[in-house]
Amino acid sequence: MLIVFERIWATGAIVVLFAATVTGRIGEHSFCSETKECLLFDVVCAGSDYEVRHYDAAKWVTTEVESMFRDVAVTRAFRKLFKYITGENEAGAKIEMTAPVITKVKEGSNMWDTSVYVLSFLLPSDFQAQPPKPTDPSVYLTELPDMNVYVKSFGGWMISMVATRQTQSLKTALDKAQATYETDYHYEVGYNSPMKILNRHNEVWYIVKGQPVCPTGE
Template identity: 55%
Template structure:
């Protein structure tokens, strides 16, 4: 019975850490020790489809007309959390990417933006609780996403342009996806001036669609 309980505990830890892995020099995620991991399902000239397992994040919400303004305020709260503003006073390693939930809205409307930092593997199972009431821990579900990548800086303009571009490609492919919200995803420090990598994600509904079955990558 004790052996079984121990095995279950190990499996739970492995499951919790499954979405966080070491950075690789061959990848676009190189500035932090650990990054969010994924499986690539298929790829076209315009986008790719990825599978992400459930993983824990520290997050905060900000209401604003602009993603840029919301991101500045939200980043400060989350940075304070990983700098030791948590119930255990622990400093937590920065990971990548930083993800922003971007609502589908008109530019003159206010929206709720949610920024999230990925928790590193040693804090996935039992993260320190935030002391700021506007900061919270949450777990993203197992999901598949459509992804379009781009360089430069992630701003409300560049994010909006690529979100529109990805939507056009998905609509042409007759793909089903959640149109109410997309994710702006950044992998670089604000200090990095070159070789920046950003992404736009839309969550897949039903079976993922690639334009050609010959482009699918079979994963074992």
């Protein structure tokens, strides 16, 4: 088991906006190959099956789309949030992209079931304290609290079948370790734009409940 205490920054597949201010933190890391700012975290511990991270509270801009198909929902939601950062807000402000972009996915949805997918962009540091209000009523500001997260990283493209497989792999590892985590939903996390073909970085997250359980393997 590798235990590390260092600051790290992430980047994502559909990218999210993050910023460091009073609560949130932003910076650079190797994941952040396409954005100036990324969401900063502390690595609590890491192994071959998963790692445990700590995130400070941070503000995001969020929207929801209902669909039978994850990839369709994510595309529609991304377009809404992109309009927000390109000026569809009360200040008319242009807001830079950051990474990662996160999608909250309900657990237990079956193929062909309609589900609500919640997509969020992290707000950059200049907008963490006072983000402009969206003009689209289906877009809203949120704040994720200070939290510990179980993380599994993987390359390639964050498409529905791949995300499902990687999520199940993380869930299996956590159950084997007898870890407790939020079972109603998980997050699918992207760090790269569609323009990036090679060396992509994606993650799936489960929120830790209680004390985090570190992996036993290197």
